[in-house]
Amino acid sequence: MSTPHIAAERGDFAPDVLLPGDPLRARWIAETFLEQAHEVTAVRNMLGYTGWYGGRAVSVMGTGMGMASMALYATELITEFGCRRLIRVGSCGALQAEVELRSVVLAVGACTDSNINRQRFAGFDFAATAHASLLAAGLAAAAAAATTVHAGNVFSTDLFYPPVLGQKPSELYGPAIEMGVLAVEMEAAALYAVAAQHRAEALALCVVSDHLVRGGHLSAEERQEGFGDMVVLALDVLQRAGER
Numbered sequence: 001m002s003t004p005h006i007a008a009e010r011g012d013f014a015p016d017v018l019l020p021g022d023p024l025r026a027r028w029i030a031e032t033f034l035e036q037a038h039e040v041t042a043v044r045n046m047l048g049y050t051g052w053y054g055g056r057a058v059s060v061m062g063t064g065m066g067m068a069s070m071a072l073y074a075t076e077l078i079t080e081f082g083c084r085r086l087i088r089v090g091s092c093g094a095l096q097a098e099v100e101l102r103s104v105v106l107a108v109g110a111c112t113d114s115n116i117n118r119q120r121f122a123g124f125d126f127a128a129t130a131h132a133s134l135l136a137a138g139l140a141a142a143a144a145a146a147t148t149v150h151a152g153n154v155f156s157t158d159l160f161y162p163p164v165l166g167q168k169p170s171e172l173y174g175p176a177i178e179m180g181v182l183a184v185e186m187e188a189a190a191l192y193a194v195a196a197q198h199r200a201e202a203l204a205l206c207v208v209s210d211h212l213v214r215g216g217h218l219s220a221e222e223r224q225e226g227f228g229d230m231v232v233l234a235l236d237v238l239q240r241a242g243e244r
């Protein structure tokens, strides 16, 4: 049974799935952290794998960048392949001075400049939030981890590059900075709304790869290390959530 974007059978995916944006990161996660991982889909090179972690089946699949791409993969994974717990493992740009490079932002809620959740919610403003049980597991895992975790709002943007010529990111994100939003990324709001509509559980974790207020960014090596630490955290969240 295939969907337009995933060529797999229903039992090929585990109920628990990690969602990096980059399909090559999906492969790296499968090869580095999962046991007996095997590829389950590769349509458009959007790679998906299923393996084992701590005695539980776990899948990992790329989502591409942006909310349109996230929404279609999350919808198909939930409605056609039985995925129930979805954790985005991505990167973000920090909007608050105290949110350091390489720390992890746990998205309690996701604001957005996108119209896609209004389309889903008849023109009203949907409060896109992490699922309570994954959030509780996330906070518990964060307390036990060495990684610094900041929990709060993120801003899911449609456009990586500011649309107004000459506009600095700190100007563009001024209202978000003012409202205490921790970081900007590009997928969480869509993931949360799709999961809510289909009664699945979702959480977004993002390693801070660049700082839009203080300036600076991680080197490729630091990025990979920080990402790996966050993946271990996300796998711990799934373990804890599964034990509840």
Ligand code: HPA
Pocket: 091, 092, 093, 157, 159, 160, 184, 185, 186, 209, 210, 212
């Ligand atoms: N903007 C949007 N998404 C991001 C950024 C950013 O600056 N950094 C990492 N993901």
